[in-house]
Amino acid sequence: MSAHPTHKPILFLLDREFEDGQLPGQRFFCRHSLLLEGALSSIDGLDAQLDVRRIGFARPRQEVIAEIGGHDQSLPKLVLPQGVRSVQGSGTHADREVISGAEPILAALNGLLGIPVAHP
DSSP states (O other): OOOOTTOOOEEEEEOSSBOOTTSTTOOBOOHHHHHHHHHHHHSTTTGGGSEEEEEOSSSOOHHHHHHHOSSOOOSOEEEOOTTOOOTTOOEEETTEEEEESHHHHHHHHHHHHOOOOOOO
8 A cells, every 4th residue: 555645644533631521520531542642752754644633522523524424433543545545444435545443543554654563
């Protein structure tokens, strides 16, 4: 799989900290997004190869809906450039493959950008 040089994959993450209106008075983080935040900060140049968008917890998540439709707003998500495919794909929207979940996203980034894989 290879990305078009002018179109970066979009990585949607939840904000690093957020509140859930259903559980007032508490602050949270998403463990799945946090794993990807760790990769972004630890793997040289990874953040520059992606269009990283941090999204608030509240729904509807309009920025996500604009890119992949409203059927699944759970995060994290990786939206590949048009025509780029990955075996980790979990769906498509407007000829753009979408990958859901931290582990599949990391595997896809290994195939797309050559990032290291987690040690078994």
